[in-house]
Amino acid sequence: MTPLLVFGVIAGYFVLLLIISHFTSQKADNTTFFTANRRSPWFLVAYGMVGASLSGVTFISVPGEVGNSNWTYLQFVMGNMVGYAVIAFVLIPLFYRLQLVSIYEYLRDRFGEKSYLAGASFFLISQTIGASFRLFLAAVVLQIAFFDAFGIPFYVTVLTTILLIWLYTFRGGIKTIVWTDTLQTTFLLAAVVISIIVIISHMDLNVGDAFSLVSKNKMSTIFDWDWRSNRNFFKTFLAGIFITIAMNGLDQNVMQKNLTCKNKKDAQKNIFWFSIVFFFSTLLFLALGVLLYQYALDQNILLPERTDDLYPTLALNYFGTFAGIVFLIGIVAAAFSSADSALTALTTSFCVDILDISKRKTNQKKTRFLVHIGFSLLMFVVIIIFNSLNDSSVVSAVFKVAGFTYGPLLGLFAFGLLSKRGVKDKWVPLVCVFSPILSFILDQNSESWFYGYKFGFEILLVNAAITCLGLALLYQRKPGFL
Structure with a gap:
């Protein structure tokens, strides 16, 4: 594809986003930005959340x-399904009963102000790093596909992409996101389906042949029963449950969309149908993976050294212009559908949790506007730092460290929901800092300390358990009341 064609495709895509933003942000205020006035159709939220959940990392890596x-x-996705059930039947009713704007307000009511600020702060840190990492990957693709051809430096690429996100989110906020996510989900899934069609067409297969090829391939093996493996079924399945609860149910980015539904029942229907669509979407990605390797073997194509490069290499160089265009839109959609909602969630959490914007008698809209700009600039700085490290393993490690911050959130909510014990609120932030540090040390030394055992996703459970233990040690006679 020529750079001008790439530019035309991306420009056209963002014009669509800006048109949606124009219609969804009319008469928007802070309530619209934070909650979409709680009027979002549940089926729209459910469909759009698929694109946000299948981030650019998933789109390329899976x-x-x-x-x-x-x-x-x-195995992990199977656990996700159980996790979504917990969200639907435990967390959704709680959040709707309390009429929360930020889900971390629960921690203030349950434990106290310090716990509340600790939970919100851990979300802000992990979400800033995570969203910046995902956007960094998308910016790298755009740099290679277009900006390099004109000698445009990387920082301009990053600044342009963040500016575009800011333009279509700064007025309508979560209301705009709910609608743009539907467009982005459509493009993302279309990229996968069209890639599969192109592959089976090039290999002279019909749908039945392709299904048989995938189902009989050794790469389609699902279960791993080796107890030492970080892919062991029980470890991965349990981790899928609790990572979903922590990184979806306890994440303002995800739950803010659920809380835009009209009522509790609509939000529960949204979670149920979203999880079904998400499961089958993941099956499509996995089937595509088998077909990509089979196609490369059939066409005698040398595999790239990094598995993350397989799909982009084949889609942009071997599948033809149309499939390449759809792939490019798909990767942009996948990256931006998570980055735009993250920017909105960060703005919401900071305004509600840190600034307590509802108590400000004047300039509420201006405050939100400035916070939105502030987080846009912060993401820009973080991405530039990622790029300056010039080491993908270091960047991935930073991203992994950010994931450890969800352990304290899971521990805080679990302790709050499963116990009625009060805690010494002022010491809670110390527990929340200590638990991920100890978990990271255990993760790095598990093989030498535990006879070859290697932690996988389940390190999150260890992190949360340490947090719960720390909270239990902070016992205070006055019990919680939620």
Whole structure:
């Protein structure tokens, strides 16, 4: 594809986003920005959340990772389904009963002000790093596909992409996101489906042949029963449950969309149908992974060194112009559908949790506007730092560290919901800092300390358990009341 064609495709895509923003942000105020006035149709939220959940990392990594770990990722997704059930039947009723704007307000009512600020702060840190990392990957693709051809430096690429996100989110906020996510989900899934169609067409297969090829391939092996493996079924399944609860149910980015539904029942229907669509979407990505490797073998194409490069390499160089365009839109959609909602969630959490914007008698809209700009600039700085590290393993490690901050959130909410014990609120932030540090040390030394045992996703449970233990040690006679 020529750089001008790439520019035209991306420009056209963002014009669509800006048009949606124009219609969804009319007469918007802070309530619209934070909650969409709680009028979002549940089916729209459910469909749009698929694109946000399948981030740019998933879009690129899952098909390529099939070559390393087969379909064992599906064990994790099976656990996700149980996690979504917990969200629907435990967390959704709680958040709607309390009429929360930020879900971390629960921690203030349950434990106290310090616990509340600790929970919100951990979300802000992890979400800033995570969203910046995902946007960094998208910016790298755009740099290679377009900006390099004109000698435009990377920082301009990053600044442009963040500016575009800011333009279509700064007025309508979460209301705009709910609608733009539907467009982005459509493009993301279309990229996968069209890629599969192109592959089976090039290999002279019909749908039945392709299904048989995928189902009989050794790479389609789902279960791993080796207890030492970080892909062991029980570890991965349990981790899928609790990571979903922590990184979806206790994440303002995700739950803010659920809380835009009209009532509790609509939000529960949204979670149920979203989880179904998400599961089958993941199956499509895994099937695509098998077909990509089979296509490369059939066409005698040399596999790239990094599995993450497999899908982009084939889509942009071997699938033809149309499939390449759809892939490019898909990767942009996947990245931006998570980055735009993250920017909105960060703005919401900071305004509600840190600034307590509802108590300000004047300039509430201006405050929100400035916070939105502030987080846009912060994401820009973080991405530039990622790029300056010039080491993908270091960047991935930073991203992994950010994931450890969800352990304290899971521990705080679990202790709050499963116990009625009060805690010494002023010491809670110390527990929340200590638990991920100890968990990270355990994760780095588990093989030498525990006879070859290697932690996988389940390190989150260890992190949360340490937090719960710390909270239990902070016992205070006055019990919680929620």
